[in-house]
Amino acid sequence: MLHVPRFGLLLVAIACAAPIAAAQTASQGHLSTGHMVDRPNGQFAFDPSTINAQRGDTVRFVQQSSAPHNVSFRTHPKDAKLGDAAVGPYVLNNGQTYDLVIDARFPDGTYTFACDPHESVGMKGTLVIGTHK
Numbered sequence: 001m002l003h004v005p006r007f008g009l010l011l012v013a014i015a016c017a018a019p020i021a022a023a024q025t026a027s028q029g030h031l032s033t034g035h036m037v038d039r040p041n042g043q044f045a046f047d048p049s050t051i052n053a054q055r056g057d058t059v060r061f062v063q064q065s066s067a068p069h070n071v072s073f074r075t076h077p078k079d080a081k082l083g084d085a086a087v088g089p090y091v092l093n094n095g096q097t098y099d100l101v102i103d104a105r106f107p108d109g110t111y112t113f114a115c116d117p118h119e120s121v122g123m124k125g126t127l128v129i130g131t132h133k
């Protein structure tokens with residue numbers, strides 16, 4: 001009897017993992033990873049603060065912090081049409097990720113972003129879209 005609920009939990013875990021696996025294989029491009037981290041002084045940051053990517057890539061933000069964060073764009077090239085990507089959803093739990101797919105919405109150029117609640121403590125970043133060097 002005790003094993004039945006455990007098995008049920010395992011099935012739930014597999015069902016939740018499947019869409020993540022599909023998302024990872026959906027993009028042919030390079031995967032760049034940024035982290036949302038706690039600073040030793042109790043503040044927060046994007047690490048690295050500058051991410052380079054090109055169209056077709058996915059930029060994955062990984063939550064490694066004790067507080068919820070998001071990716072909210074502040075400036076972008078004139079011809080960018082960020083749509084839903086302009087303000088990303090909150091990434092709540094440690095290990096949770098937010099994938100930003102660099103598609104036609106992101107023409108080459110320099111973008112700046114911040115975490116909405118933590119911009120004032122310096123949680124800001126730069127995204128440079130261009131050709132990989």
Ligand SMILES: [Cu+2]
Nearest residue numbers: 068069115118
């Ligand atoms: Cu934040």
